[in-house]
Amino acid sequence: MRLNRRPRLLTALLLTPLLSAPLAGCFASGGDGGGTADAKDGSRLRVALAFPPAENLSPYGADATILSRLGVTEGLTALDANGAAAPALAASWRREDDRTWLFTLREADFQDGTDVTPAAVAASLAHAGEARPAPAALAGVTLTAKAEGAGTVRVTTNAPDPVLPLRLSSPSLAILSPKAYDAKGAADPAGTATGPFELTDVEGGTSARLDRFDDYWGGRAQASGIDARFIADGTARANALRTGQVDVAEAIPVAQAAGLDADTRRETATTRTTSLLLNTRSGAFENASLRAAARTAVDTSVLAKNVYEGHADAGTGIYGPAVTWAAGKRTPPTAATRPGKPAGAPIILATYDNRPELPEVAQVLKQQLEKAGFTVKLTVGEYSRLESDALAGKFDAFVLARNTLVDTGDPVAVLAGDHTCGGGYNLARLCDKAVDAAVAKAEGTDGTAERQDAVMAAEAAILRTDAVVPLVHQRVITGVGPRVSGVLLDPYERTLVGTGTRS
Structure with a gap:
């Protein structure tokens, strides 16, 4: 009381x-x-x-x-x-x-x-x-x-x-x-x-x-x-809605969407980008040329078309189409390192199944990376069981779906939190002086247009390291x-x- x-x-x-x-x-x-x-x-x-x-x-x-x-x-x-x-x-x-x-x-x-x-x-x-x-x-x-x-x-x-x-x-x-x-x-x-x-x-x-x-x-x-x-399995969430066990189900899998009545599906463009994050501090991807090799091995159009069945756009950067000003200010980054030869380099690729498309994304990536010459072991689990290991650098690569504006609504925040030396959610374990300087400049920039310009310069600096490979920009389906x-x-x-x- x-x-x-x-x-x-x-x-x-x-x-x-x-x-x-x-x-x-x-x-x-x-x-x-x-x-x-x-x-x-x-x-x-x-x-x-x-x-x-x-x-x-x-x-x-x-x-x-x-x-x-x-x-x-x-x-x-x-x-x-x-x-x-x-x-x-x-x-x-x-x-x-x-x-x-x-x-x-x-x-x-x-x-x-x-x-x-x-x-x-x-x-x-x-x-x-x-x-x-x-x-x-x-x-x-x-x-x-x-x-x-x-x-x-x-x-x-x-x-x-x-x-x-x-x-x-x-x-x-x-x-x-x-x-x-x-x-x-x-x-x-x-x-x-x-x-x-x-x-x-x-x-x-x-x-x-x-x-x-x-x-x-x-x-x-x-x-x-x-x-x-809390239902981590996407098919189970869709079935719970379909059978009337729940009134609202978030993150309906693309594969399950067609099985729902049209009036129970809501598709929303989001600021979420799915990326491949490469561990820059240990393992194969400490080598910048192997990170470049991984980037060039990935075909993002296959993911958008086949895995997401058109419910996503091929990755173009950290910020996708829902961040409406980003595309007009983006300059494609210049590669800092030429791709090396994997020569069978072993890597552990991990992702989670709470977002049901991610295991399939990871499976496609596994095939693409193996074709490029890597030896890939795939690990899939529930996010809550993988997060601490990912932050500790126990995986060489991690597939993450990240809302780029969820932390503050300011596009600089995800850069500072995820990609700088002191970032608290730095799954790529990136620590690069040029990146830190670009993010710091963006943090200190006033004025909307000027801040957006600085953000895109920082994005380019991050992508230049090949620690982050944008895969797709997502739309989310909610079952109602x-x-x-x-x-x-x-x-x-x-x-x-x-x-x-x-x-």
């Missing part, structure tokens, strides 16, 4: 049309008009997710997106349909100087009944900054947050950061109540977040139960709760039951259910 909660729902509802429109309707399918004070109890939503928790639902790593997609957590800001920062727990903000921003909070409650105060927000951001590994959104950035008056938070960065409001939209920078943190700083999002649904029970990597948070600032959700199932409305089809893959999602 939650006690001493102040009656704020009416105020939130009056403010919702003005302040939460960017959150409620940007990615809606079938309309997501937000909750209402007199919403009926509604039925529970049954949702099938592709990725079981890899980090015990820590809000700082990959699991942060699970919490965001299920409507559990929120940050100070969110992303609108155009990729710009939109209000969330912060109703507004302004830049005071090149390193300082002032955020004005909206009136809201945590799910444990306590107020969202400037002090609580500042403490939550401080915990995120101290987390190890650091959230990808904070790659290369140190920020300090301080309560300023009754309703504002001043955030200062160690260096000029022109995209701080975008950065604070990251799922890994969600705001939690002081009760979420233990003495060592570990965070528990159950009952301590601010979203429309409260995490109440987790059964390991199998399922999770969420109940509606009735005092959500954006209005009462139309569904009474969510029963989430015939009686379900208000599912949030988000190109950034941060949201899935909201206050207006119902069955």
